Amino acid sequence: VKTRRINLFLSPGEVGEGTLAGHQVVAIDVLRASTTICQAVASGAREILPMGAPEEARRLAETIGRDTTLLAGEREGRVIGGFDLGNSPLEFTPERVRGKTLVMCTTNGSPLLSRLKGVETDIAAFVNLGAVLQRLTGTGGDVAVICSGLFGRFSLEDAVCGGMIVSKLSFRRKVILSDGAVAGKLLARRYSRDILKMIQGSHHGTYLAGLGFGEDLAFAAQVDSLSVVPVLREGRITAK
Amino acid sequence: VKTRRINLFLSPGEVGEGTLAGHQVVAIDVLRASTTICQAVASGAREILPMGAPEEARRLAETIGRDTTLLAGEREGRVIGGFDLGNSPLEFTPERVRGKTLVMCTTNGSPLLSRLKGVETDIAAFVNLGAVLQRLTGTGGDVAVICSGLFGRFSLEDAVCGGMIVSKLSFRRKVILSDGAVAGKLLARRYSRDILKMIQGSHHGTYLAGLGFGEDLAFAAQVDSLSVVPVLREGRITAK
Numbered sequence: 001v002k003t004r005r006i007n008l009f010l011s012p013g014e015v016g017e018g019t020l021a022g023h024q025v026v027a028i029d030v031l032r033a034s035t036t037i038c039q040a041v042a043s044g045a046r047e048i049l050p051m052g053a054p055e056e057a058r059r060l061a062e063t064i065g066r067d068t069t070l071l072a073g074e075r076e077g078r079v080i081g082g083f084d085l086g087n088s089p090l091e092f093t094p095e096r097v098r099g100k101t102l103v104m105c106t107t108n109g110s111p112l113l114s115r116l117k118g119v120e121t122d123i124a125a126f127v128n129l130g131a132v133l134q135r136l137t138g139t140g141g142d143v144a145v146i147c148s149g150l151f152g153r154f155s156l157e158d159a160v161c162g163g164m165i166v167s168k169l170s171f172r173r174k175v176i177l178s179d180g181a182v183a184g185k186l187l188a189r190r191y192s193r194d195i196l197k198m199i200q201g202s203h204h205g206t207y208l209a210g211l212g213f214g215e216d217l218a219f220a221a222q223v224d225s226l227s228v229v230p231v232l233r234e235g236r237i238t239a240k
Numbered sequence: 241v242k243t244r245r246i247n248l249f250l251s252p253g254e255v256g257e258g259t260l261a262g263h264q265v266v267a268i269d270v271l272r273a274s275t276t277i278c279q280a281v282a283s284g285a286r287e288i289l290p291m292g293a294p295e296e297a298r299r300l301a302e303t304i305g306r307d308t309t310l311l312a313g314e315r316e317g318r319v320i321g322g323f324d325l326g327n328s329p330l331e332f333t334p335e336r337v338r339g340k341t342l343v344m345c346t347t348n349g350s351p352l353l354s355r356l357k358g359v360e361t362d363i364a365a366f367v368n369l370g371a372v373l374q375r376l377t378g379t380g381g382d383v384a385v386i387c388s389g390l391f392g393r394f395s396l397e398d399a400v401c402g403g404m405i406v407s408k409l410s411f412r413r414k415v416i417l418s419d420g421a422v423a424g425k426l427l428a429r430r431y432s433r434d435i436l437k438m439i440q441g442s443h444h445g446t447y448l449a450g451l452g453f454g455e456d457l458a459f460a461a462q463v464d465s466l467s468v469v470p471v472l473r474e475g476r477i478t479a480k
Contacts, residue, residue, distance in 0.1 A: 013253020014393045153254045156419040179396040179443045183427055190426055203419045 005142040006169055008162045008181040011149040012112045024141050025121045026132060026165065027232070029148035030157040031204045032087050032213075033109025034125040034230075035220040036072075039089040041230045041239050044098035048230070048237040050105075050113035054080050057105040064101055073105030077211045080105065089219050108148040113232055116146075123230040123237060126161055126195055130224040133168050135240065143169065145181075156187070156202040157220075160195070163188030196221035245382040246409055248402045248421040251389040252352045264381050265361045266372060266405065267472070269388035270397040271444045272327050272453075273349025274365040274470075275460040276312075279329040281470045281479050284338035288470070288477040290345075290353035294320050297345040304341055313345030317451045320345065329367075329459050348388040353472055356386075363470040363477060366401055366435055370464040373408050375480065383409060385421075396427070396442040397460075400435070403428030436461035 007023070009015050028034055037048055046068075051057040054073065061069040072085035072092075079086030085096065087106050104110060113121070124132040124145075136143060145165050147158035163184030170177060170185070177185070191198040199205040199217045208216060229240040247263070249255050268274055277288055286308075291297040294313065301309040312325040312332075319326035325336065327346050344350060353361070364372040364385075376383060385405050387398035403424030410417060410425070417425070431438040439445040439457045448456060469480040 010250055010394050011254050014251050014389075016392060149254075150419075152256060153418075154250050154420040154423065156422060159419075159423060178393075179390075179399075180394040182396060183394065183399060183423065186426060186430055187423060 001140070003174055003176050004140055005176045005178070006166055006181050007142070007144045007178040008166055008184040009144065009146045010159050010180045010183065011147060011152060011154050013152055014180070015146055020119050020144050022142060023144040024136060024139065025116065025119050026124045026136070026143065026145045027112055027116060027121050027148065028124050028145065028158045028161050029106070029109035029112070030125050030161050030220050031199070031208060032089060032216055032220060033104070033106040033148065034123045035127055036087055036089040036092055037123050037230045037237060038125055038128045038226050038228055040092040040097050040102055041228045041237070042226045043092050043094040045092070045102050046099050048102045048104050049235060050110045050232070050237065051103060052111055052114045054105050057103045058082070061103045069101045069103055070097065072102050073110070075107060077208055077213065088213060088216050090215060108150055112146065112148045116232060117235045121232040122240070123232065124161065124165065126221060126223045127226045128224070128228055129161070129164060131227045131229045133165065135229055136165070136169060150204045155204050157199045157205065159184055160187050160191045160198055164192055195223060241380070243414055243416050244380055245416045245418070246406055246421050247382070247384045247418040248406055248424040249384065249386045250399050250420045250423065251387060251392060251394050253392055254420070255386055260359050260384050262382060263384040264376060264379065265356065265359050266364045266376070266383065266385045267352055267356060267361050267388065268364050268385065268398045268401050269346070269349035269352070270365050270401050270460050271395070271439070271448060272329060272456055272460060273344070273346040273388065274363045275367055276327055276329040276332055277363050277470045277477060278365055278368045278466050278468055280332040280337050280342055281468045281477070282466045283332050283334040285332070285342050286339050288342045288344050289475060290350045290472070290477065291343060292351055292354045294345050297343045298322070301343045309341045309343055310337065312342050313350070315347060317448055317453065328453060328456050330455060348390055352386065352388045356472060357475045361472040362480070363472065364401065364405065366461060366463045367466045368464070368468055369401070369404060371467045371469045373405065375469055376405070376409060390444045395444050397439050397445065399424055400427050400431045400438055404432055435463060
């Protein structure tokens with residue numbers, strides 16, 4: 001049996017061409033896209049289409065039909081002008097999103113997910129960590145966990161979340177860890193006991209709290225509060 | 241007085257356009273370019289010119305004149321065909337390099353240094369950590385420490401080295417740390433007591449030891465063995 005390799009990419013720029021072939025891929029953007037996508041799927045959204053640019057998102061929503069779609073997204077943390085929803089998970093209630101197609105455009109998560117269009121990708125956050133792990137432990141293939149970060153830079157909350165996945169997958173198992181996975185594991189050990197405090201102290205968390213999104217941080221910090229695994233396949237995110 | 245910001249970029253892809261303006265910039269490639277550059281400068285090399293591609297390096301060496309130049313560099317860890325030196329610090333003795341211009345072409349360090357041509361950059365490794373810190377503590381400006389990593393990916397040895405710089409600069413001082421700097425500090429705390437073991441366990445260290453470069457790891461792990469600070473200015477590296 002081949003020893004399982006576990007890779008943690010601490011920022012999206014680390015992912016080179018072809019790196020992901022043959023891997024089970026997981027994408028993380030704790031603040032806030034992957035948390036919000038989990039909540040949207042748990043609230044019964046039909047599908048989520050991640051887009052790179054707002055103009056592109058608007059055109060797609062028009063094409064599909066505005067009666068069945070919602071435009072969601074942010075720039076600099078705030079809802080995009082003319083969009084139906086921002087990027088706060090608290091907005092994605094069953095009342096708003098059930099049965100809808102969400103065309104979504106966020107600063108950090110969406111560009112990564114757009115790049116991953118051709119790759120089946122599980123969407124992970126603290127809120128659905130257990131559900132993601134269950135899917136990953138079901139098979140023994142190599143794993144690639146990718147952190148969205150903040151404007152292409154390392155972000156602590158994504159690395160800790162990724163590190164917790166690495167820790168669980170490598171606990172009492174013989175695996176090969178990438179250097180990033182080793183670092184993530186150490187970060188998880190240091191910070192997993194108080195996720196909310198870690199998020200509040202992070203660069204992005206501090207920024208969002210300053211904009212008045214403190215409740216989003218508390219929402220994002222609730223480990224295993226949702227049991228969904230949103231999966232990206234050919235540009236569409238649906239429940240697994 | 242403005243509070244000093246300390247940024248640690250854990251992989252080169254994190255460095256965006258304009259990010260470095262107004263910063264004191266430090267570049268790290270422990271295995272092996274920055275260690276080797278320190279050794280070359282300590283051995284009396286006149287200057288080092290980092291180049292992206294071997295062909296470009298060959299042309300430049302011809303233009304300057306082959307009597308005063310040495311071509312140095314590696315691909316996949318091994319000396320490039322027709323080059324005078326590889327990228328092992330042990331080769332860069334005073335007998336070989338004193339008074340010479342080194343045209344240098346390495347896989348990870350050189351592309352980063354080529355990109356930084358317009359930015360004054362200190363070259364750091366474990367071997368000259370104290371000397372670099374002395375330069376950085378002399379002033380109070382914002383700092384950007386950049387890890388070369390391995391093929392654009394996070395590498396443990398660079399992150400630990402960068403984290404040790406962060407730790408020293410932030411000890412008993414009020415500073416603002418980037419998320420990457422926070423992570424680096426934790427890595428430094430975990431690994432700084434046995435640098436050689438950490439390097440030997442890293443992905444790149446394991447690879448180089450397998451090629452027979454185990455002594456290079458031991459050389460690279462010697463904290464403060466050299467007192468030089470190589471500085472990149474307008475494409476040329478010389479002693480500070």
